[in-house]
Amino acid sequence: MSGEVDPLYAAARTVLLDALEALGPQREALILVGAQAIYMHTGAYELAVAEYTTDADITIDPGLLKRIPEIEAALTSAGFFRWKRVGAWAKMMSVGGVPAAGHGKEVARKARGFEAALVDKSVMSIQSLDVSDTRVFSLAVSGPAALLVSKLHKIAERLEESKQSRLDDKDALDILRILQAVGTADLVDRFLTLLAKNETVQVTHEALQALNRLFSTAVSAGSVMAARAVGPLAVVGQIEQSCAVLATQVLRAIRSEWA
Amino acid sequence: MRQSITQLSEKLPPGWRVSTSAPGRLRLRGPGSQSASIVVEPKTRLDPKEVDYLAAVHPATSTARLIVSPFLSPRTRERLKSGGFNFLDMAGNARIVLATPGLFVETHGAERNPQASQRDRRSLKGAKAGRLIRALTDYIPPFGLRELAKRTGLDPGYASRIVDYLDGEALLTREVRGPITGVDWPALLRRWSQESSPFKRGRVQWFLAARGVAAVVSKLRTTAERYAVTGSWAAAQLAPIAPPQLLLVYAEDVASAAASLDLLPTDSGANVALVAPLDPVVFDRCQEHKGIRIVAPSQIAVDLLTSPGRGPNEAEALIEWMRENEHVWRS
Structure with missing residues (x-):
């Protein structure tokens, strides 16, 4: 990594900070998930920056929602507008002086796997990637195990529907990047916590089965997708084997604790 | 002389002929009425160093010269070529460039003297x-x-x-x-x-670092193992080259280093290679960059020259940097 941040990415972070600022005390009910959450954990590793990664996905914990400020009113007064689909908000930003398409902030629907973020999360400080912007907010960020749970469900669903596309390959690579960036012991602890709670045991179990099915060998579908996402410059076998090694390590450790 | 004529005729393009025009002189006749006279200078042997004297002894004349010898080593030929000399040996090596008439002949034959004596080649292998x-x-x-x-x-x-x-x-x-x-x-x-390489000799072992090269580099900062990084990663700390794909490291105890750096032996897809050094000289005059020990630039260069893939290109880029920065690495 050269240390320079893609301006599109910096703009996305600014939009997120604008939303967090507008929502005030409601921030405590929010949990950052998705690509921006992954970046918080894997920053040192390269993350494929595609359009979708500039979206900030946020889950709301209904149990922590306050009565005011009302979300729609707060966002609207900060210059956001509803965009494309239910729960999605956007704001116009200019990137490098050129008006760019709005980047959405999406309030997560009941997508499978997001409930894990309510359990495996930690408060991190979110800063601007723009040197002139000194805002800092504390925000709960989905932990790496929860991120894996939701990604694994997403990939498994897409494979089942046979609706795979290039974007899904990048999801597989994100899984490898998380496995590389987070220590096995830490990850295993988080998975065990998820397995111990009624509201997340089933969804976590299914995710670990998907991890086994899709990433535990160098020829499994997920390992192959991750290698494809790296592109023609990838060293043959390297990505696939890395997936297999790390996925197997995690699964073995969980099995030995769980048994 | 007759041998020279035979060897030369074999190499000339169709339509060209060579014959003796006078003692020690050949005439090269091309298509049409083009021809050139060439003076033959026989040498029983010609060492690379002696090429310098050729120009001094016979300053530039209008007649082309042809150096002829039983065998001309690669280094001798390299120097003859940069000196602009025409040459021909009996082992199939030749280079003749004439402006009038226009003629270009370059052939490669034996690289080693078929009749080598003890004096001829020293091994620089050990x-x-x-x-x-x-x-x-x-x-x-x-x-x-x-x-x-x-x-x-x-x-x-x-x-x-x-x-x-x-x-x-x-x-x-x-x-x-x-x-x-x-x-x-x-x-x-x-x-x-040409004679020394960590990759020849089976001293190199290939590994996969599943968490990537960056994770291994982090571990090297605090390791107790005796190591020194060479190859692309080391070169990249000095000269600007493309991001390295492979981390090449000299390690005194390969097995121990592999274990402490969390490396798995692999046949394919390796991103780390560990080499047991032939001689501790690889650790001489090491430097530290960002808390990582790297070998001296001269060692990086020779290791890159024999590395697979982009190695030789990266070596040349490093040598260029070394030329421009002698004060930094030479003492």
């Missing part, structure tokens, strides 16, 4: 030669043989033999029976790389 070459490159002349032997811990007789050989190959210059005054270190490194 650990001792390596230590000597590293010292010749890393230290700025002038220095005498005794000093060189002392610095490298080598027998002065051995040092003398190798230095004589390198002198004959025009890879260094020295005063007659005196100190070494100059070293053509880029050519010396290239010559050394």
Whole structure:
């Protein structure tokens, strides 16, 4: 990594900070998930920056929602507008002086796997990637195990529907990047916590089965997708084997604790 | 002479003929009425260093010269070529370039003298030669043989033999029976790389670091293992080259290093290679960059020259940096 941040990415972070600022005390009910959450954990590793990664996905914990400020009113007064689909908000930003398409902030629907973020999360400080912007907010960020749970469900669903596309390959690579960036012991602890709670045991179990099915060998579908996402410059076998090694390590450790 | 004519005719394009026009002279006749006269200069042997004297002894004349010898070594041919000389040996090597009439012939034959004598080629393969070459490159002349032997811990007789050989190959210059005054270190490194490589000899073992090279580099910062990084990663700390795909590391105890760096042996897809050094000279004159120990630039260069893939290109980029920054790495 050269240390320079893609301006599109910096703009996305600014939009997120604008939303967090507008929502005030409601921030405590929010949990950052998705690509921006992954970046918080894997920053040192390269993350494929595609359009979708500039979206900030946020889950709301209904149990922590306050009565005011009302979300729609707060966002609207900060210059956001509803965009494309239910729960999605956007704001116009200019990137490098050129008006760019709005980047959405999406309030997560009941997508499978997001409930894990309510359990495996930690408060991190979110800063601007723009040197002139000194805002800092504390925000709960989905932990790496929860991120894996939701990604694994997403990939498994897409494979089942046979609706795979290039974007899904990048999801597989994100899984490898998380496995590389987070220590096995830490990850295993988080998975065990998820397995111990009624509201997340089933969804976590299914995710670990998907991890086994899709990433535990160098020829499994997920390992192959991750290698494809790296592109023609990838060293043959390297990505696939890395997936297999790390996925197997995690699964073995969980099995030995769980048994 | 007859042999020269035979050898030459075989190499000429169709429509060309060669014949004797006078003692020691050949006439080359091309299509149409083009022809050129060429003076033959036979040499029983020609060492690289002696090429310098050819121009001095016969200053430029209008008649083309053809150096003929039973065998011309690659280094001799290299020097003849840069001196603009035409040559022909009986082992299939030739280069003739004439402006009028227009003629270009270049052929490659035997690389080694089919009738080599003991004097002809010295091996630069082993650990001792390596230590000597590293010292010749890393230290700025002038220095005498005794000093060189002392610095490298080598027998002065051995040092003398190798230095004589390198002198004959025009890879260094020295005063007659005196100190070494100059070293053509880029050519010396290239010559050394022809015989010495961490990749030959089965001393290299390949590994997969599942968490990537960055994770291994982090661990190296705090390891107790004796190691030094070479290859692309090391070069990238000095000269701007593309991000390295492979981390190449000298490790005194490969098995122990692999275990502590969390590396898995692999047949394919490796991103880390560990090498047990042939000689501890690889650890001489190491430097530290960002808390990581890397070998001396001269060692990086020779290792890159023999690395697979982009290695040789990266070596040339590093040698270019070394040329421009001698004050940084030579002492």
